[in-house]
Amino acid sequence: xxxxxxxxxxxxxxxxxxxxxxxxxxxxxxxxxxxxxxxxxxxxxxxxxxxxxxxxxxxxxxxxxxxxxxxxxxxxxxxxxxxxxxxxxxxxxxxxxxxxxxxxxxxxxxxxxxxxxxxxxxxxxxxxxxxxxxxxxxxxxxxxxxxx
Amino acid sequence: xxxxxxxxxxxxxxxxxxxxxxxxxxxxxxxxxxxxxxxxxxxxxxxxxxxxxxxxxxxxxxxxxxxxxxxxxxxxxxxxxxxxxxxxxxxxxxxxxxxxxxxxxxxxxxxxxxxxxxxxxxxxxxxxxxxxxxxxxxxxxxxxxxxx
Amino acid sequence: xxxxxxxxxxxxxxxxxxxxxxxxxxxxxxxxxxxxxxxxxxxxxxxxxxxxxxxxxxxxxxxxxxxxxxxxxxxxxxxxxxxxxxxxxxxxxxxxxxxxxxxxxxxxxxxxxxxxxxxxxxxxxxxxxxxxxxxxxxxxxxxxxxxx
Amino acid sequence: xxxxxxxxxxxxxxxxxxxxxxxxxxxxxxxxxxxxxxxxxxxxxxxxxxxxxxxxxxxxxxxxxxxxxxxxxxxxxxxxxxxxxxxxxxxxxxxxxxxxxxxxxxxxxxxxxxxxxxxxxxxxxxxxxxxxxxxxxxxxxxxxxxxx
Numbered sequence: 001x002x003x004x005x006x007x008x009x010x011x012x013x014x015x016x017x018x019x020x021x022x023x024x025x026x027x028x029x030x031x032x033x034x035x036x037x038x039x040x041x042x043x044x045x046x047x048x049x050x051x052x053x054x055x056x057x058x059x060x061x062x063x064x065x066x067x068x069x070x071x072x073x074x075x076x077x078x079x080x081x082x083x084x085x086x087x088x089x090x091x092x093x094x095x096x097x098x099x100x101x102x103x104x105x106x107x108x109x110x111x112x113x114x115x116x117x118x119x120x121x122x123x124x125x126x127x128x129x130x131x132x133x134x135x136x137x138x139x140x141x142x143x144x145x146x147x148x
Numbered sequence: 149x150x151x152x153x154x155x156x157x158x159x160x161x162x163x164x165x166x167x168x169x170x171x172x173x174x175x176x177x178x179x180x181x182x183x184x185x186x187x188x189x190x191x192x193x194x195x196x197x198x199x200x201x202x203x204x205x206x207x208x209x210x211x212x213x214x215x216x217x218x219x220x221x222x223x224x225x226x227x228x229x230x231x232x233x234x235x236x237x238x239x240x241x242x243x244x245x246x247x248x249x250x251x252x253x254x255x256x257x258x259x260x261x262x263x264x265x266x267x268x269x270x271x272x273x274x275x276x277x278x279x280x281x282x283x284x285x286x287x288x289x290x291x292x293x294x295x296x
Numbered sequence: 297x298x299x300x301x302x303x304x305x306x307x308x309x310x311x312x313x314x315x316x317x318x319x320x321x322x323x324x325x326x327x328x329x330x331x332x333x334x335x336x337x338x339x340x341x342x343x344x345x346x347x348x349x350x351x352x353x354x355x356x357x358x359x360x361x362x363x364x365x366x367x368x369x370x371x372x373x374x375x376x377x378x379x380x381x382x383x384x385x386x387x388x389x390x391x392x393x394x395x396x397x398x399x400x401x402x403x404x405x406x407x408x409x410x411x412x413x414x415x416x417x418x419x420x421x422x423x424x425x426x427x428x429x430x431x432x433x434x435x436x437x438x439x440x441x442x443x444x
Numbered sequence: 445x446x447x448x449x450x451x452x453x454x455x456x457x458x459x460x461x462x463x464x465x466x467x468x469x470x471x472x473x474x475x476x477x478x479x480x481x482x483x484x485x486x487x488x489x490x491x492x493x494x495x496x497x498x499x500x501x502x503x504x505x506x507x508x509x510x511x512x513x514x515x516x517x518x519x520x521x522x523x524x525x526x527x528x529x530x531x532x533x534x535x536x537x538x539x540x541x542x543x544x545x546x547x548x549x550x551x552x553x554x555x556x557x558x559x560x561x562x563x564x565x566x567x568x569x570x571x572x573x574x575x576x577x578x579x580x581x582x583x584x585x586x587x588x589x590x591x592x
Binding site: 320324 | 465466470471472475477478521
């Protein structure tokens, strides 16, 4: 992740994630697992709202096969986390996302992450090629990212 | 809940719930919502393992319509919570459970709760009579409770 | 809670709570404990941002002693929950809040709740009178509520 | 993680983690973030109970700087997860743990993970050398692991 974007504005897809009281742990900062929750939040919203995937209805849908999170700065309730997502790699059956989580400083991520989806067939539960419609929308985001 | 059992041993169904780091909040004690999580834990395990309910397969299944929790003592990670359940009331379509959550002191609950299930039909999503098989097992627990 | 407000606009304090993927449970709807999480969310944000309470620094601070939640309609990720709060009762050391959680239909709550805070002294951990500054702000909200 | 242990019995430290209803997501399996929760659970219990670290009292304590999780098999409530931990690398200020999460099949992990702690000074919040007492206990575990 050496070449990962440094600023929130470098990510082509962005959402706000308000924190909840219970997100802080006894050290008074966002619990490390909550960073994973934020990473999942932006990936699943992107997948549902931008790619149009319906996990309960589509013939194939994505499952996570790998997640990585690196912690750089502490975040703390009640601040709102700004999350950014870009497509790191679009493979045959997989999509790797690069994620940045930001606090008040939008120019340096509080955490960076990686989240890999593999599309599987609902019946066989085996990997399948990323569906054409989903693939087309992913390429649009890659183009938008490259153009910036 | 004035007549609620005082000691863990008064509850006919009991499970241990190990706490997890993130269950504590920034005050250094179990977050209040985690008490609700514990109440749900014992109710759903009782329903699955003792009543034999299959939420994803049965023609009718229970949903929660009301939860209450009263906090008496603080609990804290890494202690294991001992949870106890009894049947407060078995109605036509509903079951009300009384719950006690205990820390090291098994004679005084750290929290007491109430959780009400209503059985609904999967298709209509309307309340139905508690199924005979489930009802029979619930009555067994009521008898065991009364006999103690 | 028979006289509880029916519409979101009846509550004098309101926040939006975006849902997260993991908030849904295996029945495909918001898990019942997540409703408790939403109730805590609005109560703690109101207490921090409107009442100015600093849980880690103030000489006295509130802890929860009772929570109630009644479920009327299902909510589901990825919708945003709209939460409303009003002051039900301001006592010597306690504040009882009435909460409504709303989905797309802002005129009928998906859930209604009650959350009771008791202010305690940091050293003794015993109940104390709600501090004057906090009490004054609570009365402002009561007046605003009554005036509507 | 190519040389990671394959079976639960290969890990020198092991705990059971009962699942909770809300750990499953709408796909009917353990939510991927819950795997991170399980990884944190075993790391923090090992650190508290075996290394004797007191996060709220010690002059220095560990914070997480990196977590990785790879998903191999699905797990599902109400099963109990068996978690295993070994020390992958003990550095100057850091400890890297290798984690395996197992379902009923104790010979093949459902997930494998990595969790890196860095010890920091409470005042400066800067990395410090892993304290001697903690280091000695970590070496005991490394020896036990190598001897098997």
